[in-house]
Amino acid sequence: MAKKKKKLIKYNQTIRKIFGGEGFDEGITRVPLDNLIEMAMILSLKEQHLTKADLVRAFRRLWSNGDTADRALITEYLKSLDTTFKADKTVTSNEARLEKIDEILAQIEHTPGEEVAIKEQFEEVKLKKITPQRIARALMRLRNAQKRGTLEERFDGAFDDDGNFVFFHSFAFEIFEEQFHKILQLSCRPFEDEEILKLSEDALGRKLEKCKEEAIQKKREEIGHFLEIASKPNRYLDKEKIIHALKRIPEQCDFAFVPVPEEYLREILLEMFKISDIEFLSDALRLFEKKEKILFGNPEWKVSYRLMLEVEKRWIYQAVWENEPLPIDEDFETRRVEVEAQFDAELTALKDALLHEAEGLEMRAEEIETIIAHAVIDAIAQKEILEIPYKTLKTINRHFARQIEGLKLKKQREELLARTIRDFKNLFPLAREMDRKLIFHLGPTNSGKTYAAMQKLKEADTGYYLAPLRLLALEGYETLKNAGLQASLVTGEEQLIDEEAAHISSTIEMANFQVDVDVCVIDEVQMIADPDRGWAWANAIIGIPAHTVIMTGSEDALEAVQELADWLDEELEVVRFERKAPLILNHHPTSLKKLEPSTAIVAFSRRDVLALKEQLSGRYDVSVVYGNLSPEVRREEARRFREGESQILVATDAIAMGLNLPIQTILFARDSKFDGQSRRLLTPSEIRQIAGRAGRYGLHEEGYVGALTGPVLNTVTELIDEPSPPIHGPYRVMANFEHIDLIAKIVETESLSEILGFFVKHMQFDGPFVAANIENMLEIAKMVDLYNLDLKTKYHLACAPLSIGSPYLESVFHRYLIALERQEPIPFQLPDQLPPVAQTSDMLFEAEEMVKEVSLYLWLSYRFPESFVDTENALRAREILNAFIERSLRKGVFARACKRCGKPLPPNFRFGICQECFRGGRQIRRYAKK
Structure with missing residues (x-):
């Protein structure tokens, strides 16, 4: 078949050359x-003795049949003539066109008149586009048009392009004892195009006659219904105006929206509303009102402007005829709010832009507001439009740039001075004096890399364990103690100091860079890539004063560790570890009704964890772990699972780091998480880190990984073996107080937020480093700058573990700041009487927030012991709250509460309010509309 097709193509190409x-x-x-x-x-x-036209038709049929032998003979014969038969340029192609049309029409029944019309239609058509199908369609359209023409003459109307029959009819109107007639234009669609050929003219006429009658009857009913409405008392139009308006209705009139004369509308709107002007458009009205606006809340900066509201005429017509109130005032108010909000946003954006230009300069926001107001007031007065014209915007920016030019020069000198502090590694002189050796224990979870590192730490005379979490620091402390070593624990809110101890277990942010040790273990070093906390790992790798620094982490951190070692010019040894227990991927999703003991289900939000706990509580004893819980509660929940008091663990990805649990099976509830900015798919590294917790070596010979649903299982299967991209610089580093103090002297300010902003924006370093992301610290710095405190106090306060975005904790923090400013002791109140268990998820959340308050108080007590004097009560409060949370997690149902009435909502309820409150709100809205 392919060979035949190639031959046919070759013959076609040869023929085209000949012709x-x-x-x-x-x-x-x-x-x-x-x-x-x-x-x-x-x-x-057999046609060899016929006319030329007959022979041409015969050869065309023969060629179109596609027989290769026939085409070969024809092609060889024409080639043997040794000539080409090109079209004669002096003769038009009209003869060939007419000949082809005659040939096609000879096979179709037609009249002489139709033949003439067809030839006229195809007069400019290319020869190859003249086909029997096209001519047949043209004949059909021609005959349809002829039938339509006959019907148009017979029934006094016309068909439009869409096939609708348009005609006129006179209707009688009677209202308020007045009678008159109006000729109106109607239309109907009597039949489809294909019906015209099939039906006789009489049949078509009957259908058209019936279609007209139905259209007339429908219009008559519309008029009757409208006249019934129009004859009722009307607040807008008297009888004389109603009759006058009806006599002026257009031929094409929709009686649902009968036009009201412009002069009547103008009179109605100007009398009833505070409208200053009206502009009539084809389908709408533009209404204008005079308004006033105060800029930046200053009564001295008042502007007048014209507010425009555009409304559809149809809507006003309907309201006038149906005697409904016109909510023009309400619409103007809505429009005013929108316009002024947009204008305020423009003002704010301009102010922010100028503030950004003046960042770090000695210029107050009030000065910038004055510059903007004076320029904007004049521009609005000229055009009466509430907006900042582009020309005015350019003028403001140009003048402002000139005004701050001198201040910027000063700022540039300050930046140049700040850039002289570039070599970050020299901020840690003790580490630089030591001949350090770096070791990287590289491997997946459950490979024994941390265990091996801790063995080296136990063998050392002095040592440091730096953990990513307080819970891990506590486990490290207990590991050292259980090995018979004297050890201290140092975290932000808890310090267990043994003066004789030579080993310290600490959270990484609390690392001490002033004490040298033999061995330091830095756990989970891949956290150096974390945008918020990564600086702590970078600082530790660069500055921890230990003769041997052992880092543990995953494969993706290798290039980062190697890059830092090269930059520090220090020896690096890489020790690889393999997973001890194999990890097996399930092939099918797992039902919640068929869970095996030692199973952990991983969700990625507190809400999902509590919802799953509620679904499972009837069938299993369940432990719960998520990030908002205190370390003590997380540890207790982990203990219950570890010791078999609960069979199932429901957790967030908090279990991915630091909890050594006897998990045999990990099940993913979801394949996406909210990372603080957006919801995204889990990364391969995250999936492996979580899945790796299954099959704890020494407890289970193998681990299993699966999911609750098919789509999530597909994602896990697809990504679990996908290699993670290596971590690369630049790495974030954090300034210490000495650094902050130096910047303060350069920029000559005691404002911590200005100093930190200066650090983030301007500090440059040798090597692969940038300033850390300290958004949370900056927000706290803005709060502490409101109080009269020294710079060192402000710095320590800005490092506090305060959750920005929690109104409760922010109010507590402000109370602490007031007391610090007054130099008053700060007591800690024990919580009020708590119920046996939390009745709703919100009640549980409140307790969790109170535990965070305790952590904040204890953290501050180690920095400001003379002010935070009530640590005994704080510790007691932590015990009470943790016990309450633990009881609630074991026994509570955690139904969410209705945001309006506070009643518990049903399990997995989609909305934030209950049905009763929803229905009540809907009734209120319905009543308001009436």
């Missing part, structure tokens, strides 16, 4: 009659 680029059907008409007869004899055609 000067045209196809066979066009070129055969130029072959002389003698040659056609001769070729017919060669091919044994």
